[in-house]
Amino acid sequence: MAQFIIIIDTSIMNVAITALARDLNTDIQSIQLAIALYSLVMASLLVTGGKIGDIIGMKKTFIIGTIIFGLGTSIAALSVNVLMLMIGWSVIEGIAAALMLPGVFALVLIIYEGRERAISFGVIGAMAAVGAALGPIIGGFLTTYYTWRWAFAMELIVVVAILASSHRLMESEIDKRTRLDNVGVCLSSVGLAGIVFGIVNGIIYLIGFGLIILIIFALWLKRQELKKKMPLIRLALFKNRQFVSGFLTDGLESLALAGVLFCMPVFLQKGLGYTAFETGVALLPLSIAVFVISFATAPLGHKIAPKYLVQVGIIFMAIGAFLIRDVISMHVTNMELLPGLAIFGIGLGLMLAQLSNITLSPVKEEERGEATGVAETTKALGTSLGTAIVGAVLIASLFSGLAIGVQQSTVLDDSLKVEITRGLVDNTKHMEEEAIDNELLKLPKESIDELEVILDNAFIRATEFAFDAIIVCCIFCFIVSFFMRKRKL
Template identity: 40%
Template sequence: MAHWRALIVLGTAQFLMVLDTSVMNVSISRLVEDFDTEVTAIQTVITLYALVMAAFMILGGKLGDIYGRRRLFLLGLAVYGAGSALTALAPTLWMLTLGWSIVEGLGAAMVLPAMAALVAESYRGPDRAVAYGVIGGLAGAGIAVGPLLGGWLTTYLTWRLVFAGEVVVVLIMLALRSWVTEARRTGPRPRLDGVGAALSAAGLALCVLGVLQSSTWGWVEPRNAPFTVFGFAPTLFVITAGVLILVRFHAWERGREAHGRDPLVHLALLGRPALRSGLTTLLNQNLVLLGLFFAIPLYLQVVQGFDAFQTGLRLLPVSAAMLLASAVASRVGRAAGPRRVVRLALTCLLVAVVWLLATIKPVIDDAQFAGAMALLGVGMGLLASQLGNVVQSGAGEEERSEVGGLQFTAQNLGSSLGTALVGSVLIGALAQAFTTYVADDPRLSERARKQTSIALESGVSFVATDQVRAAAKQAGLPPSQVERVTNAYASAQLAGLKAAILVTGGITLASFLVTGGLPAGRPDRRTPTSPGTAAGGPG
């Protein structure tokens, strides 16, 4: 038993960091109410959490190589616990953002790469396969438990208890720190590439910021933008600036390698086809999963009026199917090869997206919705069973921490982009559809059209139809006009949701293009499935 003590601490860390995102996604409506804000503000908080992890994950892996993985793991836990405490007590949205999105995100960026390397170091041969299986199972359990636990606490008590509980768990893990050991490192320590870290973080942040704010700023025509560039919305300029900084990061890293200095990341790793395809597919997997996990709770809570616990119950088929498919497919992959399994997974996701589109109606069909959710979970589970093995098979022992950093960066960049992109499309399509429905309804008066136009110019948000009805009454519209405007908004809600879900289908379809680099046969037997790929989000 003593041999597996380290796995208890390391696995619990994985579970906690997957739990967070799934809890927040089912608590969106309550967070909007508690902080007197809008859905787009909570979208920003969720996106920022994943973005902070994506921006600093490679740096976290490098710091573990420099200062020791065990030391960074424990420091990251302390930071994460402090962020959880701040989140549990947050009186304002800004404090929530600081505690959850920034402090917890930085803690996770220190913990996760160190955890992946410590598992690889602590267990060898068949034991490592068992250890990675346990870690992956705990990540899947975080997805399964998160919506139910978060939904129940949010509905009947308060979501804050989740984060208060995390503080207690972190304190217990720190008390058991002697269970986690690390071999003494030999040879010179790598040197930190501070400029590379700053360039990568800034480039990623600007790219995601541009996508996130597109629903507010507009893509080309400016809406509620704080400034304009030559009369255009700043969105594309911000994204372009991020891309240019990433290009500069690439050149900087090449220069450091050419002069024999330690880079933040060895770019030659990305030249390996299997590793590159695995990372890209992993990014797309989390983009689709977190994008859907942002849009679907809005459909269930805002359109259907379900509470957080009822929402968690309806997301349960995803989690259960994902766990089951991941366990079964790990054996199938050994015979069929990762490429075939991943392509089967993407096919399942495409069918699930089409099925979901058919279920987005004013009155939900629970059986059809559960079927679509279960198929989505099957597709995600099939992906989770293969991608970690593919990524880690592309790394040697000395590269494992760096490749782990790339793996978690891809996952969390996908998560942040998924929430930002799907949220942007949803709001944009909602505004466009609302405008069209109002303009095309001959029964609406000119006054109603004018009032709607004024409201749209000040910004549109995804809110319950009761709020739209109340706003129309407050504007002095007659009852018949109030109901027509409300009905137009209700139809626009469904159009926006369908557009957002359709985008995830397009991303899934595009993912087929990168599967050619995946191994057709069984991956390297020496490298077992890596941790965390069963998670959507941090893990």
């Protein structure tokens, strides 16, 4: 259930982008930042969450995280502006998820072995798939017919159910030698934040700053080990080829999925005028495919080398992304989108059922807490970067397409083109239904019709560019997967 609400959290919000921008009086870039920030906070603190679990016990850490999650979702439900949403959802829920997730995987490693462990990891992947499947529909239904605030209220009910059943969990062994590396926590958090914020806002020097801080973080880890002190992450972990290739593949898969779940709702709602519920229905083929395939293929890793299942999944994801890109137009129907979305979902389901087991099974018992943290950090960072990178490609391409379209138009009045461009971009940022507020400009009908054509063409090209980025991500993911070992689990 914990995996379920953490995954459903993001998928619900993706289909509510238009409503969030309208209700909180903000723009699409602020909502993009809120979505990216949620995953970033989680990514920054997951290793820390794993360490805290080693120090005080995974069960206790998990319960504390669940309580904090309940607090965050309550604040998010009551948000009156985007800042309050970021505090409740992006920050507090992100911290909570960082405490909960390491416990989910570590407790499976403690309780199960062999085939049962493989099936258990498959079930966790399937629960992620359930969240991904139900999120767009639940979020879309609540947003369209009630309010997105009820989605957060629903999560609070799940939190209560988790706490009520938490007595059944076994406590992990507490390592009294483990200490929290506070300097390492600060360096890793600042470095990751610099990179993601730099990408979202298009600030190159901020990305460079983040990379420099992460290099300093790596040197700090080496220093801690040379001084025989406990680092935040043991560098020996990164000598395990199966572990490294597993978490990198998982991170790239998350990047591709986050890109799809950000750009498709923007295109469907702003481009085609879909409601949040209609967006959820349009994405249903992807959701159902992920749900069915992840459940059906969970035990296969015991019979077929999981590496091959993952690679087939990556190929399906790339084909699905290409098919979606190929049919993008302002007249595309749900039936035309169905094959690409379903194939992408099949590929994702194959990967979700296997990757956690591939990544964490080869890790030594004493390294499981931080290994889980590293793996989930990479996955969350992939989600954050997917929203940031693919979102940045979509938004930058869209706004540049609007500006170029206006400047090249022979229908629009040259003396008004600067104001028209500003108005067009501003309305698109705020996900307004009309192409432009015409009260001040008083444009003739042929000019308004021309703006609609410019907006349509810009949306098509921007969405195509976004899917180009997703396909490139799948290619990188496929290359990394070759470093996995072929053994069955």
